[in-house]
């Protein structure tokens with residue numbers, strides 16, 4: 495009888511120890527899994543970001559080699575649909591803008607951040623440096639001449 499109790503106690507302790515180990519394992523597994531999937535997401539994001547950066551760098555170099563400035567590139571992508579050099583499109587010609595804003599790139603940036611009329615969208619996603627580069631380019635591009 496004593497012998498059996500002794501065995502039961504040992505069995506009980508063994509079972510408890512096993513459960514605790516199993517529980518710890520499951521907890522660790524769940525915690526690690528969450529961490530692993532966070533890391534996988536971060537890694538995918540990092541890969542995309544670095545591919546984008548490499549692409550931007552290559553495109554920047556190609557544009558520089560072709561003599562196209564950041565300002566010209568951004569202007570052509572975001573403004574040229576409505577602003578031609580000489581003709582009135584949706585917005586006034588660049589020559590007219592360059593006349594009004596001569597020496598005042600900040601004025602162009604301020605306008606583009608909060609256009610006075612709803613026909614022109616605001617461009618909150620364009621960084622300040624890019625808008626300034628666009629403004630520099632517009633003043634140069636719109637100078638009086640042929």
Ligand code: HEC
Pocket residue numbers: 569572573574575576577584585586591594595601602605606610611613614615617628629
């Ligand atoms: C969807 C068309 C559209 C796009 C795209 C657009 N504009 Fe305009 N823009 C307009 C219109 C319309 C006006 C005329 C507003 C007015 O007559 O007062 C205007 C006027 C302007 C003016 C003159 C503001 C003044 O004092 O009269 C500036 C400067 C200007 N835009 C800069 C930009 C820049 C920089 C971009 C690109 C980042 C841009 N625009 C993109 C439609 C556009």
